[in-house]
Amino acid sequence: MRSSASKLSLCLLMTPFVLWIVLLVLLPHLQMLRVSFHVRESWDTVTLGLEQYQNFFSESYYWRTFVRTGVMSLFTTFLTLVIAFPIAWYIAQLARGRAKGFLFLACLIPFWASELVRTYGWMILLRESGLFSTWLQALGLADGPVEMLYNDAAVIIGLVYNGLLFMVVPLVTTLDGMDENLVEAGYDLGGNHWTVLREIIVPWAMPGVVSGCIVVFMLTLGSYLTPILMGGKDSAWFTEQIFTQFITRFNWEQGAALGVLLLVLSSVIVWLGLRVTGQNLRKVMG
Amino acid sequence: MASDLFCTDLVRRFGDHTAVDRVSLDVPAGTFFSILGPSGCGKTTLLRLLAGFDRPDSGEIQIRGARMNDVPPNKRPVNMVFQHLALFPTMSVGDNIGYGLRRQKVPAAERTRKIARVLEQVGLPGLEDRNPQQLSGGQRQRVALARCLVLEPTLLLLDEPLGALDLKLREQMKVELKHLQKAFGTTFVYITHDQSEAMVMSDQVAVMRQGRFDQVAAPETLYRNPATPFVAGFVGDNNRLSGDVISVDGDLVRLRLQSGEEVAGRIAGEGIATGRRADLFIRPESLVMNGAVPDGYSRMQATVTTTLFDGANSRIEAGVADQTIFARLPQDGSVSNLSPDSAIQLGWDPQGATVFAGEPV
Secondary structure, eight states: HHHHHHHHHHHHHHHHHHIIIIIIIHHHHHHHHHHHHHEOSSOOOOOSSSSSHHHHHHHHHHHHHHHHHHHHHHHHHHHHHHHHHHHIIIIIIOOHHHHHHHHHHHHHHHGGGGGHHHHHHHHHSSSTTTTHHHHEEESOHHHHHOOSSSSSHHHHHHHHHHHHHHHHHHHHHHHSOOOHHHHHHHHTTOOOHHIIIIIHHHHHHHHHHHHHHHHHHHHHHTTHHHHHOOOOOOOOOHHHHHIIIIISSSOOHHHHHHHHHHHHHHHHHHHHHHHHOOHHHHHHTT | OEEEEEEEEEEEEETTEEEEEEEEEEETTTTTTEEEEETTSSHHHHHHHHHHSSSSSEOOOOEEEEOOOOOOOGSSEEEEEEETTTOOHHHHHHHHHHHHHHHOOOHHHHHHHHHHHHHHHOOOOOTTTSSSGOOHHHHHHHHHHHHHHOOOEEEEEESSTTTTHHHHHHHHHHHHHHHHHHHOOEEEEESSHHHHHHHHOOOOEEEEEEEEEEEEEEEHHHHHHHHSSSHHHSOOOEEEEEEHHHHHHHEEEEETTTTEEEEEEEEOSSOTTTTSSEEEEOOGGGGGEEOOOOOOOOEEEEEEEEEOOOOGGGGGEETTTEEEEEOOTTOOOOSOOOOOOOOEEEEEEEGGGGEEEEEOO
């Protein structure tokens, strides 16, 4: 009686989770995987084949965008980490009481607006007739209007800004639990700032670093709005290719293949990241 | 003997609060120096000044004659054992000990040799590859010591490292620390609020209160000749009897207690004069009972409240007027059958009791 009741409650608890995983994660991806191997022979006949993947490798525009997106995402993640670490250190170890909560909130505030609005905010600052351009001219540092949008740097600025919170939160969580005596002991035994950071603080923060990096990397790799709005002609993002295939060209087979490739890329890089840092998912995700 | 640590008039203020107030100290090389005081007396602040984690507002710190005020902690010939040890959890025992050696650019082969040797010296041979989390409390303690001692510092600072251990282990580590200090010959500066730790291990003890040193002396001197009523009450067990001074005769003074009894003790502090209030301190083991009180001893009547049996440390609790007094029971069993509420005569050698001017009420 009792065991059947607990079984029932377990089933009820698990149902939404299982439904979510199966319906929203597993099925669409399996379907996508299947579609990616379709080769359309005429308007109503379909055979299986590798044509979509061959297209990807033979068409240099595809794989160049693919590699570019991967590399820029890695760089963005690294930059986000470098910027977020001191912020997180300050919030976790140096700020006290009310300041701590306030700073945390300050990191959160930008996320009350949508990604679209946040990106437009950056565009207001960076465009040719924007604030920075005006200031540079007023200070006499530039002769004419300066266009700072529509290049890779602008895209990276936008992406770093979008990812910052997701890096700061796990870092603050891990650094918060660190005994400040560890840092003092690091200095006391003869370490300088650099060795204390490298040998004591970073190893301690590693689970937070890795989990923050995974989240930011995945967000960046799969982001769509920021690269489109802030990037130029030459800064195509791989998600744009997928969008184009699905929506503009109505070539679902090719779009599906590109989607699968993006998934493979992110999985491989996350796996490599975990291997290199000697962490595992269970430790990182708590 | 040359002094390893020499401080003059150290002051450290936090806002209005003076945590360390004109402290001077002189620790000879190779000795075990303890700073003993209740929590909040400023001893941790003082230790942090010595380690370099904090700067004094004024005063001077010298280690082996070199001024240390502006030297950062990683450049001082000083290492510290933290209260919670602060072993690096992401490193093995060997790497914890090797951390400081790597900072000194000791070659790898020599490093391995030194780590093995120091682990042997602290009684943990072959544990290099363990994680600190896998060790017991006492073992972690030794690793923390080894991590500092392997660097051969001039001065080792210890911030109540035994506090987290259970009683039995603490007793054992006390003795062991003293032996290790002798074996390594390093100067130890040890802070604690536990007077027994300070007494057992130290060559010199400084009793600290409200940012100042009340007395700096060998443990036995502290015990027999306390310089202030605070030291008399804080170091070892002591009974305190308050009364009015009725006569002063050389170094002896007679007091009248509230109960009307007249007792005598040795003057140990300033400001004692006829008619003033004074406190007499007498240790439980200096009290003799009933028939055993010899002539010339000061004596008084008390009422037994209860007997506290604790082996060699058995005592009786007795009341004199509204004051409580403890007396050690003789080991030969000569005093027995002390039932509650029975009257007892207590006596002591006036030279063994110390009298200080009463604190202004």
